[in-house]
Amino acid sequence: MSTSDYDQFRPPEPERRRRRGFGGGKRRRGGSTARVPADSMVPEVEFTSYYGRNVVKPPPWEWPVALYLFTGGVAGASGVLAAGAQIAGLPVLRRNTRLAALAAVGVSGAALVADLGRPERALNMLRTFKVTSPMSVGSWILTAFSAPTSLAAVAELPIPLGRLRKVVDVLQGPAGLAAGAFGPPLAGYTAVLLADTAIPTWNGARQHLPFVFVSSASLAASGLAMITTPSDETGPARRLAVLGVVGDLVAMRVMEAHMDPVVVEPLHEGKPGKLLHLSERLAIAGGIGALFARRRWVAVASGLALMAASACTRFGVFEAGLESAKDPRYTVVPQRRRLEERRRRGEVDDSITTVE
Amino acid sequence: MGDPRTEVGWPTVEPRKGFFTDTSICIGCKACEVACKEWNHNPQDGDLELTGWSYDNTQALGASTWRHVAFVEQSREQLVAARRSGQALVELGMPTVRSDDAAPDNAAGDVTPPDTDEFRWLMASDVCKHCTHAGCLDVCPTGALFRTEFGSVVVQADVCNGCGTCVAGCPFGVVQRRDDGTVGTASRGYDVPNRHVAQKCTLCYDRLLDDGVPACAKTCPTTSIKFGDRDELVDDARRRVAAMHAEGRTEARLYGANPYDGVGGTGSIFLLLDEPEVYGLPPDPRVCTADLPQMWRRAGAAMAGMAVAAAVSFVMGRR
Amino acid sequence: MVNADCIVLMGGNMAEAHPVGFGWVTDAIARGSRVIHVDPRFTRTSAVSDRHIGIRAGTDIVLLGGLINHVLTHELYFREYVVAYTNAATMLSEDYRDTEDLDGLFSGYDEEQARYDNSTWAYADAEGRSTTTYGDAARDETLTDPRTVLQTLKRHFARYTPEMVARSCGITPEEFAYLADSIVENSGRERTTCFGYATGWTQHTMGAQIIRTAAILQLLMGNVGRPGSGIMALRGHASIQGSTDIPTLFNLLPGYLPMPSVGVHDTWTDYLDAIASTEQKGYWADRENYVVSLLKAWFGDAATAENDWCYDYLPRLDGPAGTYQTTVEMLEGNVDGYFVLGQNPAVGSANGRQQRMAMSHLKWLVVRDLNMIESATWWLDGPEIASGELRTEEIATEVFFMPAATHVEKSGSFTQTQRLLQWRHQALAPPGQAESDLDFFLELGARIRARLAGSDDPRDRPLLDLTWDYPNDAEGKPDPEAVLREINGFYVGGPRDGEPLEAYTQMRADGSTAGGCWIYTGVYAGGVNQASRRVPHGGDSPNQHEWGWAWPADRRILYNRASADPEGRPWSERKKLVWWDADQGIWTGLDSPDFPLDRAPGARPDADAVGPAALTGDDPFIMQSDGKGWLFAPKGMVDGPLPTHYEPQESPVANALYPLQQAPTRVTFPRTDNLDAPSAGAPGSDVYPYIFTTYRLTEHHTAGGMSRWSPFLSELQPQMFCEVSPALAAERGLVNGGWATIVSARAAIEARVLVTDRMRPLIVDGRPVHQVGLPYHWGVGTQAVVSGDAANDLVGVTLDPNTQIQESKVATCDVVAGRRPRGRALVDLVTDYQQRAGVTVDTDNERPIQKHFDNTEAGDSGAHG
Numbered sequence A: 001m002s003t004s005d006y007d008q009f010r011p012p013e014p015e016r017r018r019r020r021g022f023g024g025g026k027r028r029r030g031g032s033t034a035r036v037p038a039d040s041m042v043p044e045v046e047f048t049s050y051y052g053r054n055v056v057k058p059p060p061w062e063w064p065v066a067l068y069l070f071t072g073g074v075a076g077a078s079g080v081l082a083a084g085a086q087i088a089g090l091p092v093l094r095r096n097t098r099l100a101a102l103a104a105v106g107v108s109g110a111a112l113v114a115d116l117g118r119p120e121r122a123l124n125m126l127r128t129f130k131v132t133s134p135m136s137v138g139s140w141i142l143t144a145f146s147a148p149t150s151l152a153a154v155a156e157l158p159i160p161l162g163r164l165r166k167v168v169d170v171l172q173g174p175a176g177l178a179a180g181a182f183g184p185p186l187a188g189y190t191a192v193l194l195a196d197t198a199i200p201t202w203n204g205a206r207q208h209l210p211f212v213f214v215s216s217a218s219l220a221a222s223g224l225a226m227i228t229t230p231s232d233e234t235g236p237a238r239r240l241a242v243l244g245v246v247g248d249l250v251a252m253r254v255m256e257a258h259m260d261p262v263v264v265e266p267l268h269e270g271k272p273g274k275l276l277h278l279s280e281r282l283a284i285a286g287g288i289g290a291l292f293a294r295r296r297w298v299a300v301a302s303g304l305a306l307m308a309a310s311a312c313t314r315f316g317v318f319e320a321g322l323e324s325a326k327d328p329r330y331t332v333v334p335q336r337r338r339l340e341e342r343r344r345r346g347e348v349d350d351s352i353t354t355v356e
Numbered sequence B: 001m002g003d004p005r006t007e008v009g010w011p012t013v014e015p016r017k018g019f020f021t022d023t024s025i026c027i028g029c030k031a032c033e034v035a036c037k038e039w040n041h042n043p044q045d046g047d048l049e050l051t052g053w054s055y056d057n058t059q060a061l062g063a064s065t066w067r068h069v070a071f072v073e074q075s076r077e078q079l080v081a082a083r084r085s086g087q088a089l090v091e092l093g094m095p096t097v098r099s100d101d102a103a104p105d106n107a108a109g110d111v112t113p114p115d116t117d118e119f120r121w122l123m124a125s126d127v128c129k130h131c132t133h134a135g136c137l138d139v140c141p142t143g144a145l146f147r148t149e150f151g152s153v154v155v156q157a158d159v160c161n162g163c164g165t166c167v168a169g170c171p172f173g174v175v176q177r178r179d180d181g182t183v184g185t186a187s188r189g190y191d192v193p194n195r196h197v198a199q200k201c202t203l204c205y206d207r208l209l210d211d212g213v214p215a216c217a218k219t220c221p222t223t224s225i226k227f228g229d230r231d232e233l234v235d236d237a238r239r240r241v242a243a244m245h246a247e248g249r250t251e252a253r254l255y256g257a258n259p260y261d262g263v264g265g266t267g268s269i270f271l272l273l274d275e276p277e278v279y280g281l282p283p284d285p286r287v288c289t290a291d292l293p294q295m296w297r298r299a300g301a302a303m304a305g306m307a308v309a310a311a312v313s314f315v316m317g318r319r
Numbered sequence C: 001m002v003n004a005d006c007i008v009l010m011g012g013n014m015a016e017a018h019p020v021g022f023g024w025v026t027d028a029i030a031r032g033s034r035v036i037h038v039d040p041r042f043t044r045t046s047a048v049s050d051r052h053i054g055i056r057a058g059t060d061i062v063l064l065g066g067l068i069n070h071v072l073t074h075e076l077y078f079r080e081y082v083v084a085y086t087n088a089a090t091m092l093s094e095d096y097r098d099t100e101d102l103d104g105l106f107s108g109y110d111e112e113q114a115r116y117d118n119s120t121w122a123y124a125d126a127e128g129r130s131t132t133t134y135g136d137a138a139r140d141e142t143l144t145d146p147r148t149v150l151q152t153l154k155r156h157f158a159r160y161t162p163e164m165v166a167r168s169c170g171i172t173p174e175e176f177a178y179l180a181d182s183i184v185e186n187s188g189r190e191r192t193t194c195f196g197y198a199t200g201w202t203q204h205t206m207g208a209q210i211i212r213t214a215a216i217l218q219l220l221m222g223n224v225g226r227p228g229s230g231i232m233a234l235r236g237h238a239s240i241q242g243s244t245d246i247p248t249l250f251n252l253l254p255g256y257l258p259m260p261s262v263g264v265h266d267t268w269t270d271y272l273d274a275i276a277s278t279e280q281k282g283y284w285a286d287r288e289n290y291v292v293s294l295l296k297a298w299f300g301d302a303a304t305a306e307n308d309w310c311y312d313y314l315p316r317l318d319g320p321a322g323t324y325q326t327t328v329e330m331l332e333g334n335v336d337g338y339f340v341l342g343q344n345p346a347v348g349s350a351n352g353r354q355q356r357m358a359m360s361h362l363k364w365l366v367v368r369d370l371n372m373i374e375s376a377t378w379w380l381d382g383p384e385i386a387s388g389e390l391r392t393e394e395i396a397t398e399v400f401f402m403p404a405a406t407h408v409e410k411s412g413s414f415t416q417t418q419r420l421l422q423w424r425h426q427a428l429a430p431p432g433q434a435e436s437d438l439d440f441f442l443e444l445g446a447r448i449r450a451r452l453a454g455s456d457d458p459r460d461r462p463l464l465d466l467t468w469d470y471p472n473d474a475e476g477k478p479d480p481e482a483v484l485r486e487i488n489g490f491y492v493g494g495p496r497d498g499e500p501l502e503a504y505t506q507m508r509a510d511g512s513t514a515g516g517c518w519i520y521t522g523v524y525a526g527g528v529n530q531a532s533r534r535v536p537h538g539g540d541s542p543n544q545h546e547w548g549w550a551w552p553a554d555r556r557i558l559y560n561r562a563s564a565d566p567e568g569r570p571w572s573e574r575k576k577l578v579w580w581d582a583d584q585g586i587w588t589g590l591d592s593p594d595f596p597l598d599r600a601p602g603a604r605p606d607a608d609a610v611g612p613a614a615l616t617g618d619d620p621f622i623m624q625s626d627g628k629g630w631l632f633a634p635k636g637m638v639d640g641p642l643p644t645h646y647e648p649q650e651s652p653v654a655n656a657l658y659p660l661q662q663a664p665t666r667v668t669f670p671r672t673d674n675l676d677a678p679s680a681g682a683p684g685s686d687v688y689p690y691i692f693t694t695y696r697l698t699e700h701h702t703a704g705g706m707s708r709w710s711p712f713l714s715e716l717q718p719q720m721f722c723e724v725s726p727a728l729a730a731e732r733g734l735v736n737g738g739w740a741t742i743v744s745a746r747a748a749i750e751a752r753v754l755v756t757d758r759m760r761p762l763i764v765d766g767r768p769v770h771q772v773g774l775p776y777h778w779g780v781g782t783q784a785v786v787s788g789d790a791a792n793d794l795v796g797v798t799l800d801p802n803t804q805i806q807e808s809k810v811a812t813c814d815v816v817a818g819r820r821p822r823g824r825a826l827v828d829l830v831t832d833y834q835q836r837a838g839v840t841v842d843t844d845n846e847r848p849i850q851k852h853f854d855n856t857e858a859g860d861s862g863a864h865g
């Protein structure tokens, strides 16, 4: 902002919005060409972008979606634990994980409705089934998971159901198994939901994000089980937690290693970077705790750490994607790179830019 | 090459419709932006503050701006670079679009570069690309987005539930959910239609149904926006770019005319005078669903892995 | 324009101000035409032109004069055309003295009145004596006699060299050569060059002379009357051409007939003789037919030969009554009431503060507009209320606002810049109380006449004798087509009583015809509204005759006889338009020939023939009294027969061509509320060191009444801004997107800043000159979607004496970073600057005040103007 001798007469200036900033706000990342000193003139458009404006648009998704990623994972993996407990004959674990699955799926549904601009049309999700739309597939998975989960969970509750109780008792076994079957899809489809977009960091993570997400779901649900269930029934959960932690750490590293070096940046920077860093430490702590969680308070603490780790992973990945959509650099640089690489290899017939 | 309409069951009796936006003759009058708003009852966008981005004060395509005119001020060096990058495209061997129809031979021979200006001012009217493989449409869970008989991609406002998935699915940043279209003064009570619904160019579906021409193309005073049968437009566009190269204006290039690009070619094609990103367009867009089968396979493996891990955990005993 | 091989857009920003018309330029480009834009700024027009040439505002005569000098010195003009069709060969009177002889003045200057007596600007007869009978003028077709117009032209423009162009305009010799070569290479038999201009030329004290300079160049190059030739006035409002044809100007009557003046046109014969002599060549000689028909249309049966067709019902002017003179009269308390219809002077007129202060002296003010514009609200939320100079409760003016129907809410015609009348059909009914201007005026007239009914006061006769009966249309509203029919004209009495006329040649001076505007006769030929013709693309003819109707006689290109050589053959196949068909003995071709149809190319009428009959077969300029295109204008211009460069009223640069700094006959208003900054290095000129120019943006319309109320347009250009070069920004600490305060000798305003390479400092006389760009669409108020400070507050009032148009395209200012002060402090800031510069009412005004205005010759220059 310029100043003058007459400043004292000025009316107070309205707060400038960042979007409208003339370089006053966040420094734009430059392209490869030299830049005119910021602010000195109509910004010359850099080689790489249009006034630093994003190319793709972040979806209008807010925290409920990240929460959904988390609770969906918890629900799905709880369903798996419940089925395992059902088969292995661990009634407390079974009850608690079934109830956990129901609660988590309930929160998920609420989060979904909260996120939709028009909640009254939430049911439109089930108008059709589209394999090309992970959101559609996911809606059906969620439905397919929720119904048996509800039934199985209701069976665990000491509520008077009258004559229905009989039916419930008969069906709860198959229902529990069905919920278990739909658990991994519920825990994993959200990775495809994010990856199947034009959002650079999500799409760039498409090879390995499902592994991160199922691992994260596993450790979170296991952590929850460690909190809710006495240690003598949580052995499998603790082992799953450890496997989840290992899977999470490995998958995350492999994923990052395979991503474009620019597209991976948002996972390391800013708030998402902090979240993911924290997630890693929490996961390690939770994992170690799970190994020694005979003691109740250790179990509870580890469980909380694991849950938190998973939440941090989901919020971190979620927000990293949104960040990557807000800066043209993440769209343009990797696309340029891959285009140049193909051209170097002599593949020149698949470019969107042509001269004839 | 796949016609996106047969894939969804339209009998393709009509030629596929599209735009050819020739930015080299655009005068930046923004009549297209205004005509679109008028016709579609789209509200005012933004906060009525000057951006300082040359003459662009609406900034981007969005829920309430379905045509957007970009303004780019460039120095001589940038023009020279653009000429070089356009020339490079030729040298790379592109016109070799894997094309069955013979490319008109031109451009070869003496290419005398015209006077190089000290300065240039680019103007380009952007719009939804009506992609052959449309990310937005593919990922829409409700079927609100559909492929019309004209080959365009349109949102049905009464079906859309505002989930916003399409926003993330579009590699061009076109479609957006209308959350807060605002209209200026208190004295004018405009009703904002379709709040919380995904919004974008419809290729004037309503007008096409009445054998009309889209409002933006109809209004464009310079014919920078040409509307018509896509195949013919692609031919026109190729001829135009060849003619410009013949004049030495090698900065000219087409965007979206290649059926083998990452989105299968676009319904709206453009003649650009610099790299796409200069105008805010992605240089190598790819429809996300092209990789979807692979993604599902990877996810399937992960899910199976999870099941196995769980099984192992239980098999190892209860403690 | 689509037929032009080269288009020079200069003094206009066609792509931004005429985007739809620019489609023709786009087509021309597609056909390979070269387009050059000469403008102080790089605009959206420049962006699609082959070349932009930056120019210092107000120096166009130097550049065009340089081009004239170039083609004369190097013998590059179209000699056959020039000899046959222009007055190049005509000999000038020995009494004539050029600016070369008189240090920048022409002969006949009256220092007392600051005006010219043009009697010495005359042709010479065989003896070298002045003659006003142009037919008698001597000619030297070898063009060698020093007294020929051509040799005079050569001498006059000799000092307009490329070096002078560089020194004065800031245009490099290379740029000059490019422009000159482009025009020369694209002129002649096979090719044509066309000029397009608008307010970048007209809004100068020398405005009309700039256009004259271009006209001389185009005549020399043979670029008049041919396809793709000419000088296109890219005019303003949708029907601004219509409102000069049927004028809203104080000094004209319909069809470019002059408004009578006291002392000049006292009697009927005085009036007729002043328009034209019956002795002269061409169609003006028939002026009596036109005036009588006009008076018959207005006063019907009351107009008779005995009462000179009610000539004395017409009011007489006693001086200029233009907008700015009226403003001063208001300030002096001499005006009671004011109708503001279809304009927004509080924002759109120069020296906005003066306009608003003037309105505060009125008893009543009627504003008829689509929106509650600033001219209707200045008393409540105007800048003078904010600064405390006016207090709402102390303003005695009673303001009436009346909502007007828009152009889509009423039928009627627009006459656009090509003289094409296009009929619009009503699309919607006007909302609420809004009504059309036609309904309003008919009703107002009816009410006034009702009040006067029965009066025997002779001063009420003109009103009571008016024909004021128009039939209603289906909706019960006055039928606009009936008005068009009256304008077209009809027979009165006789066998064809009431039938529409087909052509103005059917008009008679005996009361047997009536017609509201002679040049429009034919628009209702056959009882059909020809203006509503709308065959797509105008039908098969290349001149698109089935779209609308062009005056006169549906002629699309004026003076098109010049498209054929003296023998009547097209100059070239490529550029053919009309030609002589010897077998049929008739002029024919692609356009309606602008010539007596049966006048053979070789025809040489008797010496005593007059009017159209006197035109020889190779006199294409049928409205000129000698049938020739005027390189030298013996009459019609009040400020000189040849264009001469003077600096603008305010200019940091000294006139490099003549010792006179400013135009000697410019109209000034030396008042304390209209001060001027010192010029050309005079003490204090460094206080206002920069030039500013004002202009339009595509996104807005003029004073904003139609665009700033539209959210769709407002969002496209939401705020007032100034455009400056990076160099000026650095000099003044301006930041892109920040604020700047711009101070002139009249006012200070604030604007957002765009720092851009589109503004390039020019090197003038060896030093950099900075120009600041200011769009003029914003105004201060609270009713619009967007508002902002008005550029016109900065502009002073100095006028072109020919047109009374203000010099709003160039003045001087200072620019400082940051917003302007508020309240009283704003006034103090302006005063502080004035004191620092030592500005007084005499600054830039040291010469007698020009009180005179001259309209006696409006007819000759106007009809095809």
Ligand SMILES: Nc1nc2c(c(=O)[nH]1)N[C@H]1C(S)=C(S)[C@@H](COP(=O)(O)OP(=O)(O)OC[C@H]3O[C@@H](n4cnc5c(=O)[nH]c(N)nc54)[C@H](O)[C@@H]3O)O[C@H]1N2
Binding pocket: C010, C011, C012, C013, C014, C016, C017, C018, C038, C039, C040, C041, C043, C055, C056, C057, C058, C059, C060, C197, C198, C199, C200, C201, C234, C235, C236, C237, C693, C694, C695, C696, C697, C698, C699, C700, C701, C702, C703, C809, C810
């Ligand atoms: N969108 C839009 N269109 C309009 C209008 C509008 O307000 N908005 N207004 C209409 C009206 S009323 C009119 S009269 C026309 C006017 O149409 P134009 O005259 O074309 O419009 P302006 O922008 O006023 O001025 C044109 C150019 O003159 C340049 N200029 C200034 N001084 C000089 C000079 O000394 N020499 C030269 N060579 N150039 C100079 C300015 O930089 C500017 O680019 O436009 C009409 N069309």
Ligand SMILES: Nc1nc2c(c(=O)[nH]1)N[C@H]1C(S)=C(S)[C@@H](COP(=O)(O)OP(=O)(O)OC[C@H]3O[C@@H](n4cnc5c(=O)[nH]c(N)nc54)[C@H](O)[C@@H]3O)O[C@H]1N2
Binding pocket: C199, C203, C236, C237, C341, C342, C343, C344, C345, C347, C348, C349, C350, C368, C369, C370, C371, C373, C404, C405, C406, C407, C437, C694, C695, C696, C701, C702, C703, C704, C705, C706, C776, C791, C792, C795, C808, C809
């Ligand atoms: N500094 C500077 N000043 C300039 C110029 C410049 O270039 N620079 N240009 C000059 C020029 S060329 C012009 S033409 C003037 C224009 O200046 P003005 O004529 O003062 O301004 P406009 O905004 O065109 O005013 C027209 C008004 O008519 C209203 N209107 C529209 N249709 C109708 C109708 O049918 N009936 C009625 N009653 N009203 C209607 C509109 O709402 C609008 O408010 O500005 C001049 N002033």
Ligand code: SF4
Binding pocket: B128, B129, B130, B131, B133, B134, B135, B136, B137, B153, B169, B170, B171, B172, B173, B174, B175, B200
């Ligand atoms: S550009 Fe985007 S919104 Fe338009 S069709 Fe393609 S993917 Fe959909």
Ligand code: SF4
Binding pocket: B139, B140, B141, B142, B143, B144, B145, B155, B159, B160, B161, B162, B163, B164, B165, B166, B167, B177, B197, B198
């Ligand atoms: S927001 Fe509407 S159109 Fe977009 S994906 Fe969701 S339902 Fe489909």
Ligand code: SF4
Binding pocket: B035, B036, B037, B039, B040, B066, B067, B127, B200, B201, B202, B203, B204, B205, B214, B215, B216, B217
């Ligand atoms: S085709 Fe219609 S909806 Fe699309 S941008 Fe043009 S006017 Fe708007």
Ligand code: SF4
Binding pocket: B025, B026, B027, B028, B029, B030, B031, B032, B033, B069, B123, B124, B125, B219, B220, B221, B222, B223, B224, B225
């Ligand atoms: S209407 Fe045509 S010329 Fe005007 S901005 Fe749009 S594309 Fe460009």
Ligand code: SF4
Binding pocket: C017, C018, C019, C020, C021, C238
């Ligand atoms: S506003 Fe009307 S007159 Fe002006 S360019 Fe557009 S169509 Fe022509």
Ligand SMILES: [Mo]
Binding pocket: C235, C236, C237, C240
């Ligand atoms: Mo105008």
